[in-house]
Amino acid sequence: MFDLDRWIEIFQTLSKNKLRTVLSGFTIAFAILLFTLLFGIGNGLKHTFEEQFKGDAQNSIYIRSGRTTKPYKGLQSGRRIQFRNEDSKFMNDKFSEKIQFFSPNIERFNVQAIYKGEQNSYTVRGVYPDYQALEEAVMEQGRFLSVLDIKNKAKVVAIGRLVEKDLYGQLSALGKNITLGGISYKVIGVFSDPGGDNDERFIYTPFTTAQGIYKPNDEVDRYGLTFNPSLSVDQALSFSNLLTKLLKEKHNVDPRDQRAIRVQNYAEGTKNVEQFMGVLNIIILFIGIGTLVAGIIGISNIMVYIVKERTKELGIRKALGATPKSIIGMIMMESIFVTALAGYAGLLLGVFTLNALGDSLEKYFILNPSVETYVVVGATIILIIAGTVAGYIPAKRAARIKPIVALNDE
Structure with a gap:
């Protein structure tokens, strides 16, 4: 159920910690942006080869x-x-x-x-x-x-x-x-x-x-x-x-x-193109996975730092009666919200960049660079899941700390 007070509290927390929010969002947005550009350029190369065989039956x-x-x-x-x-x-x-x-x-x-x-x-x-x-x-x-x-x-x-x-x-x-x-x-x-x-x-x-x-x-x-x-x-x-x-x-x-x-x-040309595109797709997939892994590591490190930085705040919340479940839920909602918003921003920026480049890449044999929406949305969902997991583990650990110990944390 939608909890207005919870969301007001989340926005207040994010607004009070602007630098922390921007850093975590930038990591996610950059990962999705890079992922979009890589796949877009790869598809541009694929379109170039397809154009060369256009106009005649492929058999x-x-x-x-x-x-x-x-x-x-x-x-x-x-x-x-x-x-x-x-x-x-x-x-x-x-x-x-x-x-x-x-x-x-x-x-x-x-x-x-x-x-x-x-x-x-x-x-x-x-x-x-x-x-x-x-x-x-x-x-x-x-x-x-x-x-x-x-x-x-x-x-x-x-x-x-x-x-x-x-x-x-x-x-x-x-x-x-x-x-x-x-x-x-x-x-x-x-x-x-x-x-x-x-x-x-x-x-x-x-x-x-x-x-x-x-x-x-x-x-x-x-x-x-x-x-x-x-x-x-x-x-x-x-x-x-x-x-x-x-x-x-x-x-x-x-x-x-x-x-x-x-x-x-x-068929010979088709076979050569298929082999080349297979190798190219593997390279792009490898780089894309590497980009996502780097983003996941970045999110995880930032979430660990964020939760640790908020140890005293969490202690105060527990002292005032907040349950471990509510603390974990709040941190996870913050993580999901920032990851989803930043991921979407990275997706839009990537698509806009590819559209802006457009025909200017033809001299580099890259025709109509674009990326399928489902690919980038899938990558964004992976990062959201990673952000959720990254927020859950330290949040659960922090929720177990006794209030007196958290209040004494420096």
Whole structure:
């Protein structure tokens, strides 16, 4: 039950001992402040790594061809490896259970795009409908490419949000025509991309349409696919290694040749980031626990000193009839109140500091430093419990002292 007289007494005690109150509160607030800043900076580093992988599915694999650097089976080095439609069938037949989304890709850079009096150059990609999942593109208007578009070799395009802005201004591009390299296409969709501005200046057209225009001999520039999400990181890496091996065998490439066929598996980057973040989290947790332990020790020492300093006061209270229980309760309430108030102040100051720093830490590869509320609240509760225990032990000892002994204490 709320005891007004008890709280008035507590506030009077705290106001009469300002230095003692400030020192104990500062120890707690500083511990929570430091804890908040450490975890905030750690999360900022985590956000930086997450941003680097933003804009593409995390289970993506991209396959590109190059030139051989080693002679193999009587074939000279410097030979250009050219993917064709048969490679698409080969991969899908061989790994049907491990491939989730799949798209061959034909890419043309600096294609002149014209709408009425506006024009600009963009990258045009011929892809399958599955490519939307690889890029994690979000349709803002209309739709992405369909299987029917592929079958009919339709002259349609899905354009990035910034392409629409560049060429159509405030108008909607949906349903309007756009001329690409002298050929007219119909805009069937406008997309945004979490990868940012660069990814929103692409134009996608059906793979069969692009291949018919740019690659009459069934040639493919590269492939994009996602592996089955049920695969672990190690299984995904094994899958891409086997895929690389089989493609090299199919195209008569030396197994040691690293440039003829290049396979980029995002799972490898994800694994490296997870390992780095695991180590970073352990370091931050270790430092955070160390900070809390230092705060707990500081609170304990201060509470022991406070109770010892008040020995005579406690003796007077006992002489006037105060029970040991009431003395212990008063000291514990003071301890909890100061710890909770100072902890909350440290939390607010820490969050305010992180918000104030904000973007200024990006040059140190720390993006959006922040901390989950539950983490800091949990740390504050730990300190409150520590303050309670730290206040209880000396208070119980002091409550056992006989009044005459306490009154004679110097």
